[in-house]
Amino acid sequence: MKLIDILKGVKCEIKGDPNIDISGVCYDSRKAKKKYLFIAIKGFKTDGIFYVEEAIKNGAVAVVADREIKEYPGITTVLVEDARATMAKIASNFYNNPTSKLTLIGVTGTNGKTSVTYMLKAILERQNNKVGLVGTIQNMIGDEVIPSVHTTPESLDLQELFSIMVNKGVKYVVMEVSSHSLALNRVDECEFDIAIFTNLSQDHLDFHQNMEEYAKTKSKLFKMAKRASVINIDDKYSSMMIESSKAKVLTYGIEDFAYVMAKDIRNSLDGVKFKVQIEDKKEEMSLKIPGLFNVYNALAAITVADFLGISLRSVREALSQVTVKGRFEPVETGKDFYVFIDYAHTPDGIQNIMEALKEYKTGRKILLFGAGGDRDKTKRPLMGEVAGKYADFCILTSDNPRSEDPREIISQIEEGIKKTNCPYVVIENRKEAIRYALTNAQKDDVIILAGKGHETYQIIGNKVIPFDEREIVKEILSEGGNK
Ligand SMILES: CC(=O)N[C@H]1[C@@H](OP(=O)(O)OP(=O)(O)OC[C@H]2O[C@@H](n3ccc(=O)[nH]c3=O)[C@H](O)[C@@H]2O)O[C@H](CO)[C@@H](O)[C@@H]1O[C@H](C)C(=O)N[C@@H](C)C(=O)N[C@H](CCC(=O)O)C(=O)O
Ligand SMILES: Nc1ncnc2c1ncn2[C@@H]1O[C@H](COP(=O)(O)OP(=O)(O)OP(=O)(O)O)[C@@H](O)[C@H]1O
Ligand SMILES: N[C@H](CCC[C@H](N)C(=O)O)C(=O)O
Numbered sequence: 001m002k003l004i005d006i007l008k009g010v011k012c013e014i015k016g017d018p019n020i021d022i023s024g025v026c027y028d029s030r031k032a033k034k035k036y037l038f039i040a041i042k043g044f045k046t047d048g049i050f051y052v053e054e055a056i057k058n059g060a061v062a063v064v065a066d067r068e069i070k071e072y073p074g075i076t077t078v079l080v081e082d083a084r085a086t087m088a089k090i091a092s093n094f095y096n097n098p099t100s101k102l103t104l105i106g107v108t109g110t111n112g113k114t115s116v117t118y119m120l121k122a123i124l125e126r127q128n129n130k131v132g133l134v135g136t137i138q139n140m141i142g143d144e145v146i147p148s149v150h151t152t153p154e155s156l157d158l159q160e161l162f163s164i165m166v167n168k169g170v171k172y173v174v175m176e177v178s179s180h181s182l183a184l185n186r187v188d189e190c191e192f193d194i195a196i197f198t199n200l201s202q203d204h205l206d207f208h209q210n211m212e213e214y215a216k217t218k219s220k221l222f223k224m225a226k227r228a229s230v231i232n233i234d235d236k237y238s239s240m241m242i243e244s245s246k247a248k249v250l251t252y253g254i255e256d257f258a259y260v261m262a263k264d265i266r267n268s269l270d271g272v273k274f275k276v277q278i279e280d281k282k283e284e285m286s287l288k289i290p291g292l293f294n295v296y297n298a299l300a301a302i303t304v305a306d307f308l309g310i311s312l313r314s315v316r317e318a319l320s321q322v323t324v325k326g327r328f329e330p331v332e333t334g335k336d337f338y339v340f341i342d343y344a345h346t347p348d349g350i351q352n353i354m355e356a357l358k359e360y361k362t363g364r365k366i367l368l369f370g371a372g373g374d375r376d377k378t379k380r381p382l383m384g385e386v387a388g389k390y391a392d393f394c395i396l397t398s399d400n401p402r403s404e405d406p407r408e409i410i411s412q413i414e415e416g417i418k419k420t421n422c423p424y425v426v427i428e429n430r431k432e433a434i435r436y437a438l439t440n441a442q443k444d445d446v447i448i449l450a451g452k453g454h455e456t457y458q459i460i461g462n463k464v465i466p467f468d469e470r471e472i473v474k475e476i477l478s479e480g481g482n483k
């Protein structure tokens with residue numbers, strides 16, 4: 001494609017030949033190849049501008065930047081106002097605006113995004129659609145799995161993925177839209193048909209200044225959606241999302257009156273059953289994944305399905321089969337206690353998973369968790385406090401410490417748990433912590449391994465080590481880890 005065509009709609013100043021042929025686009029100098037366009041982005045750790053020469057050495061023939069850069073012989077330079085926003089426009093141009101050919105459903109909110117996308121994929125596939133999925137665990141085209149690095153990829157990677165989906169006959173795409181992606185222009189130029197709001201609670205306050213700013217960032221998605229905004233009316237930030245909505249608003253909920261409502265909710269460790277009501281339509285629903293929060297996730301998916309004209313009967317059949325890796329996932333132990341792996345990694349997530357166990361009459365509720373390093377520090381004491389409030393016993397351990405000292409992270413969680421009377425132990429090594437949980441389990445106890453969900457690795461420093469909690473539980477039990 002010619003550079004000038006790639007720059008269609010971009011306000012810019014071009015120095016050099018605008019008609020050169022471009023074979024590919026990149027924002028990482030290490031990925032530049034012959035005849036590439038390199039976009040220099042000012043990041044949080046470093047600055048793409050430092051790598052222009054490397055990109056040229058690797059074959060780049062044009063450079064986009066939002067600051068003046070040195071001139072290089074034979075290289076076309078393009079000065080723009082904002083390199084990240086421009087990257088999204090360039091990506092959409094280069095890949096022929098793929099989202100205009102797809103029905104795109106975006107899900108945003110602090111918790112529940114992954115769960116809702118899996119539910120929607122199952123519902124849409126039951127109607128014989130080829131469905132694309134973009135999110136935390138993995139990206140998918142039908143059954144084909146494409147590993148994901150981010151919950152929401154950079155615009156260039158995202159538009160490329162969409163174009164592959166279009167070429168493979170995908171009609172519907174369900175995607176998680178993280179607040180980082182909305183703030184960092186990753187989803188600019190995406191033509192969303194439907195936007196979903198799950199909920200908003202504290203997370204990522206290392207990145208967003210405060211909750212208001214975090215909520216405002218999330219609300220951008222509702223300005224973008226063209227056909228419908230699907231909103232959890234029970235969440236206190238729902239009005240902000242409704243006010244931002246340009247399209248028709250469809251509400252769902254349990255407490256306040258909503259267009260789509262769940263009634264008669266029956267929760268157990270095997271799942272949750274409820275009745276859904278949409279005006280004069282009613283249907284009994286059954287989920288394999290327990291918890292009131294999964295009723296909310298299901299309601300979001302049901303609202304979209306109903307909007308798309310899918311019958312509640314078909315939705316019921318699809319939802320009854322859905323499971324999501326690492327979300328309230330049971331681990332078979334062959335013992336007289338229960339183990340679940342869950343991805344709760346926020347105060348609200350912990351509260352919800354523990355609430356889900358409340359009605360179930362078992363032995364002790366034992367919660368094992370930590371908090372990720374290089375992420376929101378202020379959520380740590382809050383996680384400790386809420387855990388202490390609900391659990392009978394806590395095991396504080398490491399999550400992904402990343403560049404931080406794991407003991408420091410744990411002591412921040414301790415500040416919160418100390419405000420409660422909950423007994424706890426600190427075992428920094430997560431595998432040893434799991435061993436402790438299994439070794440000391442008593443009949444009917446429920447052990448929740450929280451925070452790592454689907455992850456099969458642990459990030460300690462800059463090392464990524466294999467860490468699959470399913471395998472670890474099996475290994476410990478096979479060593480006679482419980483009596
Ligand atoms: C805050 C954030 O999101 N940062 C992302 C961002 O980094 P950045 O812009 O600061 O980049 P940088 O490392 O400073 O580098 C600047 C530029 O120089 C380039 N570079 C760098 C080195 C080099 O040799 N050559 C070169 O060209 C880089 O490619 C980049 O374009 O762009 C990078 C490239 O895509 C991402 O890897 C990086 O994600 C970091 C690692 C990250 O952890 N992000 C998380 C917080 C995130 O995005 N999470 C959300 C939400 C998760 C959820 O709650 O579900 C997500 O959507 O995943
Ligand atoms: N609707 C919900 N409300 C509150 N908590 C939820 C909800 N749905 C799921 N959770 C909790 O949050 C965890 C993460 O769920 P899920 O992966 O669906 O959310 P997510 O928004 O995709 O998270 P992330 O932003 O990290 O990708 C679950 O394991 C569960 O503990
Ligand atoms: N997508 C979330 C996931 C957190 C999961 C937890 N295991 C951690 O590493 O903090 C984040 O990047 O903040």
Ligand SMILES: [Mg+2]
Pocket residue numbers: 113114135136137151176
């Ligand atoms: Mg997710």
